[in-house]
Amino acid sequence: MPDTSALVIPALTYAGRGWPVFMLARSKRPVANCPDCPTDAAGHDREACPCLTCHGFYAASTDPDRVTAIVTTVPTGQLALRTGAPSGTVVIDVDPAHGGRDTMNALIADGLLPPTAYVVTGSGGLHLYYRHPGQPISCSQGKPGQGLGPGVDVKADGGYVVLPPSVHPRTGRPYRWAPNRDMQEMPPALVTACQPVTPAPPPTLPHSPTTIRAAGGISCPDRLLAAHLDAVASATEGARRTTLYGAARGVARMVKVDAISRDDAIAALTDAGRQAEQTDRDIRAAIRGGFRAEGLAA
Ligand SMILES: [Zn+2]
Ligand SMILES: [Zn+2]
Structure with missing residues (x-):
């Protein structure tokens, strides 16, 4: 002992x-x-x-x-x-x-x-x-x-x-x-x-400087845009196309109230679609469809 x-x-x-x-x-x-x-x-x-x-x-x-x-x-x-x-x-x-x-x-x-x-x-x-x-x-x-x-x-x-x-x-x-x-x-x-694993940080906005403005009753357009893009990034594989279409409609509404320019909106959505591993052809179709549904050309 x-x-x-x-x-x-x-x-x-x-x-x-x-x-x-x-x-x-x-x-x-x-x-x-x-x-x-x-x-x-x-x-x-x-x-x-x-x-x-x-x-x-x-x-x-x-x-x-x-x-x-x-x-x-x-x-x-x-x-x-x-x-x-x-x-x-x-x-x-x-x-x-x-x-x-x-x-x-x-x-x-x-x-x-x-x-x-x-x-x-x-x-x-x-x-x-x-x-x-x-x-x-x-x-x-x-x-x-x-x-x-x-x-x-x-x-x-x-x-x-x-x-x-x-x-x-x-x-x-x-x-x-x-x-x-x-x-x-x-x-x-x-x-x-040594840091414990923490949840992923909120999505960052692609294509900076993207100009987004508080407009049309949208008080936090940057957060709104991020939420739309995050939905695309986190959609399950089978839901990606419809989610991108929905995000395109949401962002189109931001374009209509001049919270974001049309070009910046399309660029941000295209980036998000590519990050979600969708083809450029599907991305263009989803954006065009979403914008058209909100009365915008794309
Ligand atoms: Zn004691
Ligand atoms: Zn004791």
């Missing part, structure tokens, strides 16, 4: 450099809360809670006395770092058992993972340490669409990692630092890659 008194000095060293540390149970999971501490945050300040092991990473500290008490309280546990803004770290967690090496090599080839400080974990994985960029970086584990690829997770705000020289409970091997490496900044492309 490993003796965590060997972790006191390393824990104080981490704390001394401003890294909040805490103890995990032998299972590598947070220690269960005491009976007095609720498991949810409602009405209970987890950051301020004096308990040494409650609330997972919220128990982490840089205070030497508290750190010493925390480490000695969990004699078979593992030393852990609270990642993210509190420690100024973002850790890229590479798990070779789930394809992490191939993913990591691809990310390295793309320039997303420059050489930096890293830990070889007790199970043969890697933890690559980068400086926190100052904007929120969320953890990816267990959230589809947020990881960097198979076997590569992000541990940052709201997360933690096991620190050397903790011993892996299954393999019996220690976590260890690769020697002589400094923690580097995250390249901008890595910061971007």
Whole structure:
């Protein structure tokens, strides 16, 4: 059974450099809360809670006395770092058992993972340490669409990692630092890659500068035009022609009240149709039909 008194000095060293540390149970999971501490945050300040092991990473500290008490309280546990803004770290967690090496090599080839400080974990994985960029970086584990690829997770705000020289409970091997490496900044492309997938931005108007004017009771002609074009772009394959026809009628009405010029309208609709992978012939027919239905030549 490993003796965590060997972790006191390393824990104080981490704390001394401003890294909040805490103890995990032998299972590598947070220690269960005491009976007095609720498991949810409602009405209970987890950051301020004096308990040494409650609330997972919220128990982490840089205070030497508290750190010493925390480490000695969990004699078979593992030393852990609270990642993210509190420690100024973002850790890229590479798990070779789930394809992490191939993913990591691809990310390295793309320039997303420059050489930096890293830990070889007790199970043969890697933890690559980068400086926190100052904007929120969320953890990816267990959230589809947020990881960097198979076997590569992000541990940052709201997360933690096991620190050397903790011993892996299954393999019996220690976590260890690769020697002589400094923690580097995250390249901008890595910061971007760590952002959760967000819905697509609203469509941008093609053919700028397209002149559109508030006119004829249309208070937001740019938004109206964008809505018509977006309908074309997002139509299902079978509905694209009728959707383009409907959009052409709508934009023709904008032309009639002089909110947009006829040429700009046709150009915008043609662009939208091409983006929806329709033939130029179908696009011309839909625009001509839509315009004619609104009493306009096209
Ligand atoms: Zn407690
Ligand atoms: Zn508490």
